[in-house]
Amino acid sequence: MITSLPLPHGILQKLLxxxxxxxxxxxxxNLLNTFSELFHTYYQxxxxxxxxxxxxxxxxxxxxxxxxxTLSNLAIDYTFFFRQLSNYKINQVDSLSELWxxxxxxxxxxxxxxxxxxxxxxxxxxxxxxxxxxxxxxxKYVLRNYIAQEVIEDVERGGNEKLKNWLEILxxxxxxxxxxxxxxxxTPAEKKNYSVSCSx
Amino acid sequence: MSGVxxxxxxxxxxxxxxxxxxxxxxxxxxxxxxxxxxxxxELGLESLSDPVLQKWLNGETRLNNDQTIATRYAGHQFGVxxxxxxxxxxxxxxxxxxxxxxxxxxxxxxSGKTSFSRMGDGKAxxxxxxxxxxxxxxxxxxxxxxxxxxxxxxxxxxVYRETIERSAIITRVFPSNxxxxxxxxxxxxxxxxxxxxxxEYTRHTFFEGVSVEEMLAxxxxxxxxxxxxxxxxxxxxxxxxxxxxxxxxxxxDYGPFGFLEDTALSHxxxxxxxxxxxxxxxxxxVAAWNPAKTFTLF
Numbered sequence: 001m002i003t004s005l006p007l008p009h010g011i012l013q014k015l016l017x018x019x020x021x022x023x024x025x026x027x028x029x030n031l032l033n034t035f036s037e038l039f040h041t042y043y044q045x046x047x048x049x050x051x052x053x054x055x056x057x058x059x060x061x062x063x064x065x066x067x068x069x070t071l072s073n074l075a076i077d078y079t080f081f082f083r084q085l086s087n088y089k090i091n092q093v094d095s096l097s098e099l100w101x102x103x104x105x106x107x108x109x110x111x112x113x114x115x116x117x118x119x120x121x122x123x124x125x126x127x128x129x130x131x132x133x134x135x136x137x138x139x140k141y142v143l144r145n146y147i148a149q150e151v152i153e154d155v156e157r158g159g160n161e162k163l164k165n166w167l168e169i170l171x172x173x174x175x176x177x178x179x180x181x182x183x184x185x186x187t188p189a190e191k192k193n194y195s196v197s198c199s200x
Numbered sequence: 201m202s203g204v205x206x207x208x209x210x211x212x213x214x215x216x217x218x219x220x221x222x223x224x225x226x227x228x229x230x231x232x233x234x235x236x237x238x239x240x241x242e243l244g245l246e247s248l249s250d251p252v253l254q255k256w257l258n259g260e261t262r263l264n265n266d267q268t269i270a271t272r273y274a275g276h277q278f279g280v281x282x283x284x285x286x287x288x289x290x291x292x293x294x295x296x297x298x299x300x301x302x303x304x305x306x307x308x309x310x311s312g313k314t315s316f317s318r319m320g321d322g323k324a325x326x327x328x329x330x331x332x333x334x335x336x337x338x339x340x341x342x343x344x345x346x347x348x349x350x351x352x353x354x355x356x357x358x359v360y361r362e363t364i365e366r367s368a369i370i371t372r373v374f375p376s377n378x379x380x381x382x383x384x385x386x387x388x389x390x391x392x393x394x395x396x397x398x399x400e401y402t403r404h405t406f407f408e409g410v411s412v413e414e415m416l417a418x419x420x421x422x423x424x425x426x427x428x429x430x431x432x433x434x435x436x437x438x439x440x441x442x443x444x445x446x447x448x449x450x451x452x453d454y455g456p457f458g459f460l461e462d463t464a465l466s467h468x469x470x471x472x473x474x475x476x477x478x479x480x481x482x483x484x485x486v487a488a489w490n491p492a493k494t495f496t497l498f
Contacts, residue, residue, distance in 0.1 A: 018387035032420070143338045163235055
């Protein structure tokens with residue numbers, strides 16, 4: 001799905017170049033070649049937990065990848081989606097009721113959920129147990145740009161209450177913090193599309 | 201300052217002066233310490249009252265055996281060698297050995313010009329400082345390796361960016377400020393002697409004296425782990441230049457970062473990144489040598 005990558009400019013390669021006199025070229029090449037496998041191993045493990053799986057199947061990578069592509073195609077909020085997926089119950093697409101409050105039941109997503117459902121059944125996944133596990137790795141809150149902006153404006157007015165409150169939430173982003181519920185939802189349209197420059 | 205003894209163990213400044221300089225911090229005017237984190241305790245700084253802590257972090261006073269240094273590094277920015285860079289507004293106040301044996305360096309950001317400021321004014325604005333402050337601690341909350349923060353001070357000094365903004369100083373805390381770029385500085389400016397010293401220092405101070413090859417293997421491993429974490433949580437760093445990458449596999453230099461909101465795999469959080477070089481789905485390949493092999497997910 002990535003069609004045009006930039007030219008090879010790996011920053012680890014730049015680092016290892018500095019060790020020319022300390023290591024044979026062959027060792028440098030071997031070291032650099034370990035990155036890809038290491039990254040995939042870590043990524044797969046983290047994804048496995050994120051999706052609530054306890055076993056590993058060769059096709060899982062495709063299951064993860066096709067979801068990311070679907071979320072991207074449908075512009076679904078990343079953090080919100082995974083937190084909602086943590087509520088999924090086998091055989092019950094409607095267990096994602098909060099997700100359906102924000103997004104349509106598009107065919108693409110329903111197809112993916114049925115694959116996920118089958119995958120969960122294959123490992124005899126227990127709803128309750130999986131939900132708990134998933135909620136411990138899928139944060140309810142992340143530092144959305146508009147949240148940072150609210151804190152910045154408060155600090156610029158000389159306040160520190162919002163800073164303190166948000167630090168408390170961000171120190172335990174997996175907890176419910178019910179009074180801040182609205183900040184766990186997809187970013188409201190009028191607060192989207194912040195992009196930030198290097199000017200700081 | 202009398203009566204206060206902090207357990208400083210400033211190791212980096214023992215390296216050749218090619219890598220650092222002494223510099224006097226520029227304090228903010230009418231400083232207000234608006235927040236201090238739990239790290240105050242971990243650093244063993246409880247004996248400092250908040251007013252004393254504020255004066256120290258604002259660069260108005262010194263503590264026994266502290267330091268005020270800026271370090272010299274180079275780097276590749278957006279793929280192009282950028283020559284000498286260095287801490288252009290960050291000043292290291294010292295390294296502390298904590299009671300459980302961890303080395304933690306305390307560095308203030310926004311403390312005025314150094315020899316490495318180039319065109320910059322050495323200041324930081326409230327906006328970027330609050331963003332770094334929140335995100336460092338957010339990443340910690342997400343259990344992702346990161347630099348941390350100790351305190352934030354705001355001042356009345358005016359700073360000219362796209363608009364006029366007010367200044368701030370945040371205090372960063374990490375085991376070390378060493379970046380890929382410190383090694384590049386020695387390498388590209390042909391200081392093999394200093395490069396050897398830096399490698400030996402790094403190996404012994406942060407990698408338990410393992411061989412050079414093993415140290416590099418660990419750096420690659422930790423970097424792979426870090427980027428896997430970023431991808432999983434939907435974090436875009438925005439500026440993965442070699443001068444913004446820690447050799448300790450921790451997230452540093454929070455600038456135009458962002459978390460994915462509406463998922464877009466090619467999301468670019470830094471609006472100065474016109475080519476999308478550091479787009480979300482490019483991050484793993486930015487780190488590695490052979491991009492074609494790194495993200496064959498789909």
